[in-house]
Structures are given as structure tokens and as C-alpha cells.
Amino acid sequence: MKALLLSLLLLPFAAFAQAPVIQISGANFRPLPLAYPAPLTVDDGGKKATADFDDPFLFDLRASGLFQVLDRASFTADAKEGITAGSINFARWSDVGAESLVKVQLGAEGGTLRGELRLFNVGSGREDFKASHAVPTSEPRQLAHFLADALYRHLTREPSPFLSHIVFVRKARDNRDVWTADWDGNNARALTSGGINLLPALGPDGAVAYTSYRKGQPDLYLQKPGSEAQPIVQNGQMATGVAFSPDGKRIAYAQAQGESTQIYVANTDGSDPKRITDTPYGINSSPSWSPDGKRLAFVSNRGGSPQIYVMNVDGTNARRLTFQGNYNQTPDWSPRGDLIAFTARDERNAFDLFSVNVDTGKITRLTQDQSNNEEPVFSPNGRLILFSSTRTGTAQLFVMTAEGNNPLPLPMGKGGGLTPDWAP
Amino acid sequence: MGMGGGNKGQGRVTMSEINVTPMVDVMLVLLIIFMVTAPLIQQGVKVNLPEAKAAPVEAAEKKLVLSIDAGNRVFIGDAEVLLDELEKKLAANAKAQSEKEIYLHADRDVPYGVVVEVMAAAQRAGITNVGMITDPASKGTRTDPAPGSTGSKGGKKEAKR
Numbered sequence: 001m002k003a004l005l006l007s008l009l010l011l012p013f014a015a016f017a018q019a020p021v022i023q024i025s026g027a028n029f030r031p032l033p034l035a036y037p038a039p040l041t042v043d044d045g046g047k048k049a050t051a052d053f054d055d056p057f058l059f060d061l062r063a064s065g066l067f068q069v070l071d072r073a074s075f076t077a078d079a080k081e082g083i084t085a086g087s088i089n090f091a092r093w094s095d096v097g098a099e100s101l102v103k104v105q106l107g108a109e110g111g112t113l114r115g116e117l118r119l120f121n122v123g124s125g126r127e128d129f130k131a132s133h134a135v136p137t138s139e140p141r142q143l144a145h146f147l148a149d150a151l152y153r154h155l156t157r158e159p160s161p162f163l164s165h166i167v168f169v170r171k172a173r174d175n176r177d178v179w180t181a182d183w184d185g186n187n188a189r190a191l192t193s194g195g196i197n198l199l200p201a202l203g204p205d206g207a208v209a210y211t212s213y214r215k216g217q218p219d220l221y222l223q224k225p226g227s228e229a230q231p232i233v234q235n236g237q238m239a240t241g242v243a244f245s246p247d248g249k250r251i252a253y254a255q256a257q258g259e260s261t262q263i264y265v266a267n268t269d270g271s272d273p274k275r276i277t278d279t280p281y282g283i284n285s286s287p288s289w290s291p292d293g294k295r296l297a298f299v300s301n302r303g304g305s306p307q308i309y310v311m312n313v314d315g316t317n318a319r320r321l322t323f324q325g326n327y328n329q330t331p332d333w334s335p336r337g338d339l340i341a342f343t344a345r346d347e348r349n350a351f352d353l354f355s356v357n358v359d360t361g362k363i364t365r366l367t368q369d370q371s372n373n374e375e376p377v378f379s380p381n382g383r384l385i386l387f388s389s390t391r392t393g394t395a396q397l398f399v400m401t402a403e404g405n406n407p408l409p410l411p412m413g414k415g416g417g418l419t420p421d422w423a424p
Numbered sequence: 425m426g427m428g429g430g431n432k433g434q435g436r437v438t439m440s441e442i443n444v445t446p447m448v449d450v451m452l453v454l455l456i457i458f459m460v461t462a463p464l465i466q467q468g469v470k471v472n473l474p475e476a477k478a479a480p481v482e483a484a485e486k487k488l489v490l491s492i493d494a495g496n497r498v499f500i501g502d503a504e505v506l507l508d509e510l511e512k513k514l515a516a517n518a519k520a521q522s523e524k525e526i527y528l529h530a531d532r533d534v535p536y537g538v539v540v541e542v543m544a545a546a547q548r549a550g551i552t553n554v555g556m557i558t559d560p561a562s563k564g565t566r567t568d569p570a571p572g573s574t575g576s577k578g579g580k581k582e583a584k585r
């Protein structure tokens with residue numbers, strides 16, 4: 001279990017005065033044992049915000065895959081312990097197994113909620129990092145995500161997924177609606193109301209594209225923040241599986257064409273569509289862009305069964321990537337470039353998640369024996385995978401590390417989610 | 425996992441497995457106990473250690489230390505905990521749970537019953553190894569071990585023998 005595919009290294013960054021950097025790759029990664037006691041509060045406003053701050057902050061820490069978040073039930077520290085190194089009895093934190101200690105202090109004045117975070121190295125008893133941020137008192141969750149992001153950036157030198165957004169489909173009786181939400185599934189808002197709306201994609205600027213039957217036929221729509229949905233592909237042929245290019249300027253999608261389904265690339269408003277696959281029969285679908293925007297991963301059954309392929313954006317150089325299994329679909333290209341995650345139906349007819357290395361073709365299994373798991377999508381920093389799973393009975397959104405470790409359900413309440421997409 | 429458990433409401437199925445529960449119970453009774461010499465242990469709680477001539481184990485690294493002082497108060501490190509909460513605290517403690525080992529640092533005047541209660545709580549919390557911290561039989565001279573006073577090994581101020 002400890003063989004997580006990441007590694008914890010102490011790199012001597014001159015500019016950062018020996019602050020530890022968590023190197024999230026390599027075979028010897030071990031989650032950092034981290035103690036995070038309940039936030040300190042300086043006034044009643046801070047007290048009131050505590051619960052709404054604490055839950056998302058803890059979820060961010062737990063879901064990041066970086067930390068072994070220690071059980072508060074074990075803590076022995078004095079309840080009056082403060083937020084400065086001088087007031088902290090580090091031996092007591094070391095006694096509960098902590099290597100790092102995060103303390104947060106909340107206070108509210110006027111309409112502003114202020115949070116201060118400090119990170120301590122328990123071994124040396126030193127303060128390694130501090131950050132503070134202020135939000136309107138109505139937004140304690142945003143404060144939690146912001147401070148968790150600051151901590152993640154300090155420890156990894158990478159942006160966290162905590163400030164990103166997701167889009168997904170939620171069932172409601174006979175309808176399928178498109179919803180957007182914060183990365184942890186909270187703050188969810190329905191973009192559509194009624195009808196059948198499918199396979200949404202989230203662009204880097206917050207635009208959402210999806211397939212909708214609102215006019216009786218499956219057309220593609222684009223909905224920019226704060227404006228109405230506009231039809232962008234509307235020609236009576238089924239258009240699905242839209243995906244934004246990393247720069248947000250183009251879309252790729254699949255469109256039925258007589259006996260076959262072909263992949264098209266167009267401008268985001270649907271103009272200038274170009275067909276880039278050309279098989280006489282069969283299906284080419286589910287395009288996913290490479291991070292440099294030069295290639296697409298897609299599904300094709302040109303070899304007999306649905307398999308993952310990659311090709312250039314102009315349709316040249318199509319190459320089959322998966323040779324195991326006979327039903328591989330829904331590829332998602334990691335923003336780090338090296339991996340493509342996909343859904344496969346295995347020998348027991350269960351759907352499970354796998355990843356394939358784009359260069360070597362090496363396949364890694366990410367889920368197993370947990371009912372059906374489908375539709376993987378990488379976080380914008382490539383470290384986590386969001387997917388839908390029926391392991392709890394109904395389809396719920398789960399997040400896990402890109403190596404398949406530490407799966408957690410999104411704390412988003414009722415309704416569940418399907419076919420997620422994720423963007424900064 | 426069990427082959428017998430999965431068939432809901434389809435009649436009884438013969439159990440074809442060995443029932444391991446009694447065996448597990450036997451295993452849990454086994455608590456590995458060893459002696460640890462005092463000079464290697466820095467501790468904030470003031471106790472008079474018992475002396476023992478048993479061959480001591482040298483403490484290699486810092487283990488979690490449970491102390492019981494002369495007033496029968498129990499400490500994790502230097503933080504006092506109620507005996508009722510000890511099991512819960514230890515069960516949640518990542519250090520104790522990963523090492524499965526604690527050191528017991530009890531005053532020589534603590535009743536045997538209290539020591540046993542503490543050891544039982546540790547055992548219920550899943551800890552299998554208990555090191556008994558003792559004074560290394562230095563001819564009865566040490567009545568006050570001056571907490572936290574000794575450091576590196578070799579025990580230069582021990583001047584024993």
C-alpha cells in the first residue's frame with residue numbers, strides 16, 4: 001500500500017531556504033503525515049465560519065493525495081495552543097506521528113472573513129510557510145480552497161486543483177441536466193433545465209459545450225458564462241463528445257454521417273468545421289486534446305473493436321494505442337501529456353478505469369472490484385482523476401490520484417453525477 | 425471475501441472455511457514486552473523508575489512513551505490523558521499504529537493493577553510491543569532521574585560500576 005507511485009524528496013532550492021518540496025513522482029512517494037487541528041478563531045465571526053471552512057479544507061487536504069491527514073481524535077495538544085511557533089509544543093505533535101503541522105486562524109470584521117494559515121515543520125519546530133487571504137463572510141468555502149491552494153503550491157511548486165471547476169450531467173426523472181460546480185462538487189448550479197442534455201465539456205474560460213435535444217435532435221450548444229446557450233452544430237446529424245482545445249479556441253466533436261461517425265475540428269463557435277477522420281464505416285468518437293493542442297486521442301472501432309487511438313489534429317498519423325481488451329472508450333489526455341486515461345470493459349463485463357502511456361503503450365489499471373467506474377477526466381494539473389462510479393449503488397462522482405490511489409466521493413450531496421469534465 | 429456470505433436468501437450454504445476467530449483471540453493475548461534502559465529516554469513526566477537487571481534493549485529511535493506518575497496519572501508524551509480515553513487516543517495515533525510499539529514509563533510505586541490497565545488499553549488499541557523503561561540497576565543510587573536530563577548514548581553522567 002505504501003508503494004505509491006510518487007516520491008517525497010527534499011530538494012535544496014536555494015531560493016526557498018531548504019523548504020521541503022513534495023516531488024509528486026517516482027516510486028518512493030509517501031504521503032506526508034500532516035496534523036491539522038480545528039481552526040483557531042479570534043472572534044464570533046470566525047467561530048461562525050469554522051464549520052463551513054473546515055470541511056472543504058479537510059477535503060482538499062485528504063483528496064490531494066499528498067498527505068496522510070492525521071486523526072484529530074489522537075491529538076494531545078493543549079486546546080489553548082496558539083498559531084505561532086513559540087506557543088506550540090512540538091513534542092506533542094511529534095507524539096501523534098505528525099511531520100508537518102498546519103494551523104489556521106479565522107476572524108471576521110465587517111463583511112470580511114480573514115484566514116491565516118501557517119505550516120510548521122514538527123521535527124525542527126520551525127515555521128516553514130504562511131499565507132493569508134480575505135473573502136466576503138458568505139464565502140468561507142472559497143477561503144478554504146484558496147488557503148489549501150497556497151499550501152499545495154508551497155509544497156509542490158505546482159498549482160493545485162482546489163480552485164478549479166467541474167461540469168457534469170445529473171439525472172432528474174426523465175431529464176438529464178448539465179451542472180457546473182466547484183472542484184469538490186459544492187456550489188453546484190444547473191445550466192440547463194429539463195430535456196436531455198449530454199456529455200458536457202468545460203473550456204478554460206468557463207464556457208460549457210454540450211449535446212442537447214432541446215430542438216428534438218442532438219445538436220451541440222455553447223454556453224458562455226452569463227449568457228444564453230447558442231447552437232454551434234445544428235445540422236440534423238447527431239453531434240456528441242465535444243472537447244475544448246487547451247487554448248479554448250477550438251472544439252473537436254464526433255458527428256454521425258450515414259453509416260459512420262467521424263471526428264470534426266471547428267472553431268469554438270462552430271464555424272469552419274473540418275472533418276479529420278475518414279473511415280468508410282464504423283465509429284470515430286470521444287476526441288480528447290493533447291496538452292499542446294497538436295494531437296487528439298479518440299475511440300475507433302476501425303480494427304474491429306472500440307480501441308483508443310491518437311492522431312494529429314489534421315487527422316494524419318493515426319496510431320492505435322491500446323491492444324488489450326475489446327471495449328476501450330472515453331479517453332482523456334492528461335494535461336501533463338504522458339498518460340491517457342480511459343474506460344475499459346473487462347473480462348467480467350465490469351467497467352473499470354485504466355491509463356495508457358502515450359509513448360510506451362504501457363497500461364496501468366486504476367480501479368478494480370468496485371462496481372462500475374467510468375468516464376475518467378484529469379484535473380488541470382494532471383495529478384488527480386475525477387470519474388463516476390456506482391460503488392455506492394448510484395452513479396456518484398469520485399476523485400482519486402492519477403495512479404488510482406485514495407479514491408474519495410465528492411462531498412456534493414444528493415443527485416450524483418455522470419460524464420464529468422474538469423477545467424482550471 | 426467469504427464464500428459463505430454472498431448468497432442472499434438462497435438458503436444455507438456450508439461454511440468451508442476454518443473459523444479463525446479463536447485463533448485471533450489467542451494471538452491478541454500475546455503482548456511482546458521488553459526492557460528499555462532509562463538514559464536513552466528523555467521524558468517530561470517525573471517518575472521514579474523501577475530497577476531491573478534484565479538485559480536491556482537499547483532504544484534505537486524515538487518511540488511513543490506512555491508515562492504513569494506516582495499519582496497514577498497517565499500521560500501520552502507529556503500530555504495527560506484520562507485512562508478511559510487512552511484506548512481511543514492510541515487507536516487514532518498514527519505513530520503508535522504504524523510502529524505498533526510503545527514504551528511504558530511508569531513510576532515504581534504505581535500499583536500493578538494500574539500498569540496492567542494501561543497495557544490492556546494499549547493492547548486493545550492494537551499495540552503489540554510494549555517496552556518497559558527501567559533504571560539499569562545502578563545499585564539503587566538513582567531515586568530521582570531528573571527528567572529530560574540525559575541525552576546521547578553512553579550516559580556520561582551515569583558513571584555506573
